[in-house]
Amino acid sequence: MEANAPAAVIVLAAGAGTRMKSAKPKILHEIGGKSMVGHALAAAAELNPQRLVAVVRHERDRVVEHLLNIHPDLSIADQDEIPGTGRAVQVGLEALDADASGTVVVTYGDVPLLTGEQLGQLVATHEADGNAVTVLTARLDDPTGYGRIVRNDDGSVAGIVEHKDATEAQRALTEVNSGIYAFDADVLRTALQSVTTDNAQGEMYLTDVLSIAREAGGRVAAVVTQDRWQVEGANDRVQLAALGKELNRRTLTQWMRAGVTIVDPESTWIDVEVALSNDVTIKPGTQLHGATAIGTDAVIGPDTTLTNVHVGQGATVKRSDVTDSTIGAGASVGPFAYVRPGTELGPEAKIGAFYETKNAKIGRGAKLSHLGYSGDSEIGEFTNIGCGNITANYDGENKHRTVIGSHVRTASNTVFVAPVTVGDGAYTGAGAVVRKNVPAGALALSVAPQRNSEGWTQAKRPDSDSARAAAAAQTHDS
Ligand code: UD1
Numbered sequence: 001m002e003a004n005a006p007a008a009v010i011v012l013a014a015g016a017g018t019r020m021k022s023a024k025p026k027i028l029h030e031i032g033g034k035s036m037v038g039h040a041l042a043a044a045a046e047l048n049p050q051r052l053v054a055v056v057r058h059e060r061d062r063v064v065e066h067l068l069n070i071h072p073d074l075s076i077a078d079q080d081e082i083p084g085t086g087r088a089v090q091v092g093l094e095a096l097d098a099d100a101s102g103t104v105v106v107t108y109g110d111v112p113l114l115t116g117e118q119l120g121q122l123v124a125t126h127e128a129d130g131n132a133v134t135v136l137t138a139r140l141d142d143p144t145g146y147g148r149i150v151r152n153d154d155g156s157v158a159g160i161v162e163h164k165d166a167t168e169a170q171r172a173l174t175e176v177n178s179g180i181y182a183f184d185a186d187v188l189r190t191a192l193q194s195v196t197t198d199n200a201q202g203e204m205y206l207t208d209v210l211s212i213a214r215e216a217g218g219r220v221a222a223v224v225t226q227d228r229w230q231v232e233g234a235n236d237r238v239q240l241a242a243l244g245k246e247l248n249r250r251t252l253t254q255w256m257r258a259g260v261t262i263v264d265p266e267s268t269w270i271d272v273e274v275a276l277s278n279d280v281t282i283k284p285g286t287q288l289h290g291a292t293a294i295g296t297d298a299v300i301g302p303d304t305t306l307t308n309v310h311v312g313q314g315a316t317v318k319r320s321d322v323t324d325s326t327i328g329a330g331a332s333v334g335p336f337a338y339v340r341p342g343t344e345l346g347p348e349a350k351i352g353a354f355y356e357t358k359n360a361k362i363g364r365g366a367k368l369s370h371l372g373y374s375g376d377s378e379i380g381e382f383t384n385i386g387c388g389n390i391t392a393n394y395d396g397e398n399k400h401r402t403v404i405g406s407h408v409r410t411a412s413n414t415v416f417v418a419p420v421t422v423g424d425g426a427y428t429g430a431g432a433v434v435r436k437n438v439p440a441g442a443l444a445l446s447v448a449p450q451r452n453s454e455g456w457t458q459a460k461r462p463d464s465d466s467a468r469a470a471a472a473a474q475t476h477d478s
């Protein structure tokens with residue numbers, strides 16, 4: 001069943017979420033690299049509604065800024081001091097044209113695993129059956145706290161009773177209200193006019209609309225989902241973690257089905273916006289965040305964190321931390337590399353053990369194999385940077401660039417005091433401190449020639465093991 005585009009989706013996001021015990025509004029807490037309300041908006045947007053409305057109140061400005069960042073076309077409706085989901089939807093409706101008709105969907109900002117597909121099924125059933133109201137429900141082992149679905153003897157939906165208002169018999173009902181509905185706009189608008197705050201919580205309950213619509217002769221029905229995660233909200237951080245874990249499990253399952261090898265799903269975390277190609281291998285202890293994209297045959301991990309990283313075909317990244325960077329096809333990173341923003345590692349190039357890079361453009365086949373730092377730098381094709389090389393890019397006030405040509409060979413412990421350039425095919429000597437530009441093909445030496453002071457140990461450390469070893473060596477040699 002293909003759903004028509006609804007007139008509107010209203011996302012309720014005015015609540016305080018006090019059980020998160022957070023300075024941050026509840027719906028801004030993240031799972032899978034996206035805020036809860038970001039997930040809610042993504043699901044809502046999949047319906048292509050004519051209008052998408054968010055109802056806000058708690059931390060209004062901060063929430064609105066976040067929402068408009070995600071969805072600039074969103075309409076904002078401000079809830080007033082009248083509390084309750086019924087009032088929230090009423091102000092949401094006021095953001096629509098006064099004569100808006102057709103289907104209005106209501107969802108919550110804190111139900112992050114709800115999918116557009118599930119919403120589509122709800123809308124399709126609602127419209128196919130000509131319902132006035134269709135509520136998404138689930139049967140839970142522990143329905144405590146939820147509104148219960150009360151059914152008539154013939155199985156039709158009579159209404160919803162809130163936990164706090166329910167009788168003992170009603171509390172024994174296990175079918176719960178998810179808080180997600182499809183409404184006929186006219187029915188909703190009219191019914192909300194008769195909703196009062198006369199209940200245990202002194203709130204305008206949206207749930208009252210069901211019995212009001214039914215009494216007015218409308219068809220009220222439920223779509224029961226078998227997938228309880230789709231209707232689960234996060235009220236505290238324990239639930240947030242459980243939802244995050246389940247979302248991750250679903251994301252990983254989808255990638256494995258698409259041809260990605262994930263050696264240990266238990267220790268692998270992949271954000272929802274990450275893109276993987278088939279035959280990527282992810283080893284244990286790996287986290288892929290943000291807009292990371294990985295090419296086919298790449299091997300990532302173990303123990304690797306990538307945030308907004310593009311990894312080319314067949315590259316490997318092992319026990320490393322990489323952020324806002326590009327890794328070329330066939331390149332290798334790690335183990336134990338710290339690759340900071342602005343690193344562009346060329347194809348077949350290498351950043352090896354205990355190397356840190358930042359804002360470094362590294363050419364095809366170039367190697368920075370061991371123990372060093374390269375920042376604000378450019379390194380040409382097939383250049384080999386020796387062990388322990390450092391770009392001294394910071395003079396205490398400003399950052400400066402180091403530009404090294406192609407096919408350069410730098411010896412161990414070379415320091416490049418930026419700004420400085422090294423021409424193609426140049427060499428440096430061990431321990432060189434390169435303060436002046438090096439022309440193409442030159443060897444740069446800056447360390448004073450070595451001088452040996454013969455017999456120094458026996459003269460200055462006469463009773464030491466070193467002196468005895470030296471004496472023994474001399475006997476042996478003579
Ligand atoms: C509500 C339902 C309950 C359902 C449960 C599912 C009502 C009266 N009850 O209860 O039947 O089982 O959700 O989770 O609708 N909100 C506003 N403005 C408000 C109050 C709430 O925007 O004035 C938003 C909240 O931010 C939240 C959602 O509505 O996203 C639900 O609010 P909450 O207070 O959690 O409702 P429950 O009491 O859990």
Ligand code: CA
Nearest residue numbers: 110233234235
């Ligand atoms: Ca709730």
